Amino acid sequence: MSDFSDSPANEAPFRAIVDCRFGADVIVRQFTNLYRCEVGDGSQVGTFVEIQVGAVIGSRCKIQSHTLICEGATIGDGVFVGHGVVFVNDKSPRATRADGELAGRDDWQLLPISVGAGATIGSAAVILGGVEIGAGALVGAGAVVSRDVPAGSTVVGVPARARERE
Amino acid sequence: MSDFSDSPANEAPFRAIVDCRFGADVIVRQFTNLYRCEVGDGSQVGTFVEIQVGAVIGSRCKIQSHTLICEGATIGDGVFVGHGVVFVNDKSPRATRADGELAGRDDWQLLPISVGAGATIGSAAVILGGVEIGAGALVGAGAVVSRDVPAGSTVVGVPARARERE
Amino acid sequence: MSDFSDSPANEAPFRAIVDCRFGADVIVRQFTNLYRCEVGDGSQVGTFVEIQVGAVIGSRCKIQSHTLICEGATIGDGVFVGHGVVFVNDKSPRATRADGELAGRDDWQLLPISVGAGATIGSAAVILGGVEIGAGALVGAGAVVSRDVPAGSTVVGVPARARERE
Numbered sequence: 001m002s003d004f005s006d007s008p009a010n011e012a013p014f015r016a017i018v019d020c021r022f023g024a025d026v027i028v029r030q031f032t033n034l035y036r037c038e039v040g041d042g043s044q045v046g047t048f049v050e051i052q053v054g055a056v057i058g059s060r061c062k063i064q065s066h067t068l069i070c071e072g073a074t075i076g077d078g079v080f081v082g083h084g085v086v087f088v089n090d091k092s093p094r095a096t097r098a099d100g101e102l103a104g105r106d107d108w109q110l111l112p113i114s115v116g117a118g119a120t121i122g123s124a125a126v127i128l129g130g131v132e133i134g135a136g137a138l139v140g141a142g143a144v145v146s147r148d149v150p151a152g153s154t155v156v157g158v159p160a161r162a163r164e165r166e
Numbered sequence: 167m168s169d170f171s172d173s174p175a176n177e178a179p180f181r182a183i184v185d186c187r188f189g190a191d192v193i194v195r196q197f198t199n200l201y202r203c204e205v206g207d208g209s210q211v212g213t214f215v216e217i218q219v220g221a222v223i224g225s226r227c228k229i230q231s232h233t234l235i236c237e238g239a240t241i242g243d244g245v246f247v248g249h250g251v252v253f254v255n256d257k258s259p260r261a262t263r264a265d266g267e268l269a270g271r272d273d274w275q276l277l278p279i280s281v282g283a284g285a286t287i288g289s290a291a292v293i294l295g296g297v298e299i300g301a302g303a304l305v306g307a308g309a310v311v312s313r314d315v316p317a318g319s320t321v322v323g324v325p326a327r328a329r330e331r332e
Numbered sequence: 333m334s335d336f337s338d339s340p341a342n343e344a345p346f347r348a349i350v351d352c353r354f355g356a357d358v359i360v361r362q363f364t365n366l367y368r369c370e371v372g373d374g375s376q377v378g379t380f381v382e383i384q385v386g387a388v389i390g391s392r393c394k395i396q397s398h399t400l401i402c403e404g405a406t407i408g409d410g411v412f413v414g415h416g417v418v419f420v421n422d423k424s425p426r427a428t429r430a431d432g433e434l435a436g437r438d439d440w441q442l443l444p445i446s447v448g449a450g451a452t453i454g455s456a457a458v459i460l461g462g463v464e465i466g467a468g469a470l471v472g473a474g475a476v477v478s479r480d481v482p483a484g485s486t487v488v489g490v491p492a493r494a495r496e497r498e
Contacts, residue, residue: 014180014346016196016213030348031197031363031380033213033231042434047348047365047382048197048398050213050231060434062427065365065382065400066214066418068231068249068289080427083400084418086232086250086289088307093286095228095246102208102226120425123400123418124458124476126290126308141420142458142476142490144290144308158308158324158490180346182362182379197346197363199379199397214363216379216397232380234397234415234455252398252416252455254473259452261394261412268374268392292456292474310456310474324474324490 004038008045020051023059037069040077058117072112072129079115082123082141087113089129116151125160170204174211186217189225203235206243224283238278238295245281248289248307253279255295282317291326336370340377352383355391369401372409390449404444404461411447414455414473419445421461448483457492 004021008028016033023041028034033050040059051057051069058077063069066084073087089111097103111129115121119133122141133139134151143160154163170187174194182199189207194200199216206225217223217235224243229235232250239253255277263269277295281287285299288307299305300317309326320329336353340360348365355373360366365382372391383389383401390409395401398416405419421443429435443461447453451465454473465471466483475492486495 013348014197016179030365031214031346033196044434048214048232048363048380060428060432062425062434066232066250066380066398066416070249078426078428078432080425082418082420082425083402084232084250084398084416086248086307088248088289092304093228093246093248093288094244094284095286096226096244096284100226100244102210102228118426118428120427122425123420124290124456128307138424141418141460180363182345197380199362214380214398232398232416236415250398250416252414252473254414254455258470259394259412259414259454260410260450261452262392262410262450266392266410268376268394290456294473 008039029065046083064123070113072110074112074114076115076117076119076135078118080120081115082121082125084124085121085127086125087127089113091129174205195231212249230289236279238276240278240280242281242283242285242301244284246286247281248287248291250290251287251293252291253293255279257295340371361397378415396455402445404442406444406446408447408449408451408467410450412452413447414453414457416456417453417459418457419459421445423461 008026010027012030014030018035021038025042027044029047031047036053037051037055039057043061045063046065048066052071055069055073057075061079063081064083070087070089072089115133116135118136121139124142125139126144128146133149136152137149138154140156144158145160156163174192176193178196180196184201187204191208193210195213197213202219203217203221205223209227211229212231214232218237221235221239223241227245229247230249236253236255238255281299282301284302287305290308292310294312299315302318303315304320306322310324311326340358342359344362346362350367353370357374359376361379363379368385369383369387371389375393377395378397380398384403387401387405389407393411395413396415402419402421404421447465448467450468453471456474458476460478465481468484469481470486472488476490477492
């Protein structure tokens with residue numbers, strides 16, 4: 001890994017980038033919201049993407065448009081994340097606490113997500129908190145992943161299940 | 167409810183806010199498009215969110231990134247709306263009228279949606295027009311909700327159904 | 333079809349429009365990313381929409397918010413595309429090539445998608461590469477379309493299937 005920089009390699013308008021660490025040759029497109037995250041060498045971040053605090057994206061990843069990478073997500077090297085993917089990090093989100101006040105940072109449990117090297121997450125997939133997706137796995141477009149996905153396997157559907165041989 | 171203001175409590179770049187009414191301490195993040203809607207005290211609106219004309223958001227709600235709150239939606243107090251949620255207000259949308267002209271505001275029937283206080287809408291859920299979601303209900307991530315959801319119940323899947331006890 | 337222009341008919345802030353061709357009276361909302369695509373007379377493009385290189389949108393279409401129209405998509409006249417729709421053009425996307433380098437434009441096969449005149453694509457639907465959607469067809473909200481949809485038919489669900497009569 002090369003030294004990190006605090007800005008991507010490219011210029012683009014309409015970006016909100018705060019306290020991030022970028023490897024060499026990272027491309028971040030317009031209409032993006034990244035804060036206190038890390039993106040590795042050569043990775044590309046598409047339009048309308050948010051990457052939240054503490055998320056770590058490996059090297060040579062492609063994060064496609066309209067995707068949310070939440071706090072607690074760790075994405076390995078060479079991962080493809082399609083368009084409109086949502087990573088979820090809270091099993092039972094609520095807007096307010098029992099006392100009716102707006103829930104704050106201490107009022108929920110962060111569920112981490114990890115995606116192994118070389119995996120592909122199809123467009124519009126939803127990855128629930130606490131899930132591990134193994135290296136080289138393939139998550140089909142539109143799948144809702146609520147359980148771990150073994151390395152090298154393919155899952156599809158709602159909820160996501162291993163794909164039968166066709 | 168406090169007096170309404172015409173701007174959120176926070177500053178953020180890249181916002182398009184037109185003729186909205188905001189309660190006290192409302193936070194609206196960057197990359198947001200809000201027009202002629204109402205957002206109650208203490209509520210928070212995430213990035214890449216659109217809230218359309220006539221929509222009413224209660225107090226102490228959290229509207230997460232990439233979500234669309236359509237015209238005709240009424241969201242109660244303390245509601246959590248996850249990332250990438252879509253509210254739909256037209257049962258049979260068409261781009262054009264029978265005569266081939268582009269459909270206008272008089273060429274469709276608005277189907278209202280209501281979400282009761284304290285409910286949670288999971289990320290990437292789709293809520294179809296005409297649906298009522300009861301107070302405290304939980305809609306699972308990725309669900310497509312085509313029928314009313316009773317107060318306090320949990321629905322998941324496509325189409326959304328009551329979750330069996332596990 | 334009228335002569336094409338290189339800008340939409342309306343003004344809006346926060347747009348990234350590069351080398352596009354617009355028919356008469358095209359409306360493109362704020363927070364949009366369009367490059368080297370074509371949009372026909374009278375069509376409307378909503379907020380948070382990306383339309384990629386080579387995509388062709390017909391006349392009098394409505395493309396709703398948060399939607400991605402990918403390279404290789406051809407949308408006929410009078411088509412309604414709902415909110416948060418994703419068109420996919422790659423059957424097996426990977427971030428990197430077998431040699432570990434980031435995949436480039438020559439490392440994948442573009443799968444075209446066509447949508448016939450007058451069709452409606454419901455919100456949050458996913459249309460997989462290689463699919464043809466016939467004229468006047470209706471794709472339900474949240475459907476994942478992996479096979480061709482005959483003209484005039486309705487499909488719903490994950491994966492999308494013809495709707496039974498109710």
